Amino acid sequence: MSVHAKSNPLKAYIFVWIALLVGTFLTYRVALIDLGPFNPVIALAIATTKALLVALFFMHLRHANERLLKLVVISTIFFLGILLFLTLTDYVSRPWTITSLAWFM
Amino acid sequence: MPDSTAAVSTSAHDDVHSPALLHHFATPEQQRNSASFGMWIFLGTEVMFFGGLFCAYLIYRRWYFADFAAASASIDVKMGAINTAVLICSSLTVVLAIWGAELRNRALMIGMLLLTMLFGLTFLGIKGIEYKQKFDEHHVPGASFNFEHEEVPSQPGHYANAYHAQIFFALYFIMTGLHALHMVVGLGIFTWLLIMAWKGRFTPEYHTPLEIGGLYWHFVDIVWIYLFPLLYLIDRHK
Numbered sequence: 001m002s003v004h005a006k007s008n009p010l011k012a013y014i015f016v017w018i019a020l021l022v023g024t025f026l027t028y029r030v031a032l033i034d035l036g037p038f039n040p041v042i043a044l045a046i047a048t049t050k051a052l053l054v055a056l057f058f059m060h061l062r063h064a065n066e067r068l069l070k071l072v073v074i075s076t077i078f079f080l081g082i083l084l085f086l087t088l089t090d091y092v093s094r095p096w097t098i099t100s101l102a103w104f105m
Numbered sequence: 106m107p108d109s110t111a112a113v114s115t116s117a118h119d120d121v122h123s124p125a126l127l128h129h130f131a132t133p134e135q136q137r138n139s140a141s142f143g144m145w146i147f148l149g150t151e152v153m154f155f156g157g158l159f160c161a162y163l164i165y166r167r168w169y170f171a172d173f174a175a176a177s178a179s180i181d182v183k184m185g186a187i188n189t190a191v192l193i194c195s196s197l198t199v200v201l202a203i204w205g206a207e208l209r210n211r212a213l214m215i216g217m218l219l220l221t222m223l224f225g226l227t228f229l230g231i232k233g234i235e236y237k238q239k240f241d242e243h244h245v246p247g248a249s250f251n252f253e254h255e256e257v258p259s260q261p262g263h264y265a266n267a268y269h270a271q272i273f274f275a276l277y278f279i280m281t282g283l284h285a286l287h288m289v290v291g292l293g294i295f296t297w298l299l300i301m302a303w304k305g306r307f308t309p310e311y312h313t314p315l316e317i318g319g320l321y322w323h324f325v326d327i328v329w330i331y332l333f334p335l336l337y338l339i340d341r342h343k
Contacts, residue, residue, distance in 0.1 A: 013200050013201065013204070016197075017193065020193040021193055024186060024189045024193065024333075027334050027338065028182065028186050028338070031334070031342065032341055034342040039338075039340070039342065040334075043335075043338055044331075051327045051330050054326055054330070055323070055327065058197075058199070058319075059319075059320055060316075066138055066142070069138075069141065069145055072146055072149055073145060073149075075149070076149035076152050076153075079149075080152055080156045083153065083156050083157070084160055084163065087164070088160075088163060092167070
């Protein structure tokens with residue numbers, strides 16, 4: 001249950017570390033290719049994958065089974081979602097400026 | 106199970122337990138979970154704190170995309186990429202330091218704590234060089250700000266609006282500056298952890314401060330993981 005009882009975590013740590021470095025390199029290389037509106041989408045997808053790897057493996061959320069901890073993590077993501085998503089739906093769906101032709105472009 | 110000893114004796118204080126177990130906790134497990142829970146709540150407030158800045162960034166990026174792209178093209182992507190790698194390496198050394206404590210391996214724990222701080226200082230040093238470049242180029246928002254005749258990357262012949270570019274740089278300095286401030290605080294925390302580790306306070310049974318400090322460090326790493334593509338990689342393709 002706790003991280004103390006685990007056997008050798010070194011392999012997982014090294015694997016995650018390499019995956020994070022590869023992800024960083026990939027983010028940079030993909031940014032050089034013109035994918036139109038998908039450039040920021042892919043960049044954020046890679047960033048979120050990296051953030052999840054850090055949270056699950058390095059911050060040990062993978063082994064977290066206390067309900068209170070889950071509640072805190074899920075509500076943090078939920079309220080961040082409200083902040084970003086609801087604000088942006090407003091800005092995206094209303095013609096605030098003439099430059100609002102395409103989302104993220 | 107470290108708390109199995111506590112179950113043997115039910116009387117209040119005569120049972121043998123870790124000197125690190127505070128009296129208002131029943132078991133080391135409960136104490137550890139409480140500390141971790143408190144740290145995650147703090148990180149939740151930190152997410153919302155940075156979230157407001159990310160939200161402002163997204164709105165302005167949408168409004169002034171071409172100007173943001175031109176301003177983003179002026180910052181050094183190699184420095185940003187190297188710094189991302191440096192922070193990722195520092196996150197690895199943090200988990201290895203905790204692993205060292207779990208193994209009762211003092212050399213591994215202290216060595217990895219020192220490496221973490223070295224990576225942290227490297228990050229701040231590279232950030233300092235980047236800031237110096239921006240000061241030299243007059244890209245710092247304020248009276249001497251200058252961003253005239255800077256082409257928009259995907260539109261040759263079009264120049265970026267300097268006022269809009271200034272908003273990008275304001276967000277760039279506030280977001281990276283706030284992140285750098287978190288790094289400085291992290292280095293302070295790790296100095297304290299290093300002293301505690303040096304004094305032999307951490308055992309396989311008790312090293313909660315290392316875990317809590319590590320959570321903070323990883324969070325700061327995650328913030329940078331998002332800052333790098335959002336600030337450095339707008340419309341970089343040729």
